[in-house]
Amino acid sequence: SAVISQKPSRDICQRGTSLTIQCQVDSQVTMMFWYRQQPGQSLTLIATANQGSEATYESGFVIDKFPISRPNLTFSTLTVSNMSPEDSSIYLCSVRRQGRGRRNTEAFFGQGTRLTVV
């Protein structure tokens, strides 16, 4: 398994401001993933953060809105910029570790950051 620490666990922010979420993993990983879960919705991948290169963003997500840092193999940050109430969600970071079999990996998640924008 993996121990993933995410902070803050929750925050209430004013619209127009920005919030940076931190994710710390207990061991080195090549890729870290940032997901969003809007109220009543599924988990949606925002971007994949690779150490030493720019993050890869999924359709509908852009770097200006969700800048990501990946300074080393155990840490990443996600910033939610210029927030609006529509950004109210749970934000989760995730890593994958190899399980049984060469291709089988399981994803492990932090406890999430519950963001409310007012």
Place this chain on the structure above:
Amino acid sequence: DQQVKQNSPSLSVQEGRISILNCDYTNSMFDYFLWYKKYPAEGPTFLISISSIKDKNEDGRFTVFLNKSAKHLSLHIVPSQPGDSAVYFCAASRYNQGGKLIFGQGTELSVKP
């Protein structure tokens, strides 16, 4: 385009009985499937997975069945316990997509004593 679908938003089961959670997918390129359990205020917790080369995987009270021709998988929990009450997500991935998971919408399971 919802590639992974859980059509039942909620399920209520009596303690000791079987819980069956269903998941359908549309992309035949998915080759690995996972189930996660999520309690409020916590991140999802990995439960069980299955590779597309198998049709069944069992781990204690949890069994996942995969029907590739129908693009359908299901999670069976036997016997169900009140502590199993949570939201269950199925997820799918493709080997050449760098670990990206596509999640279903989740099914909230309630196990009543």
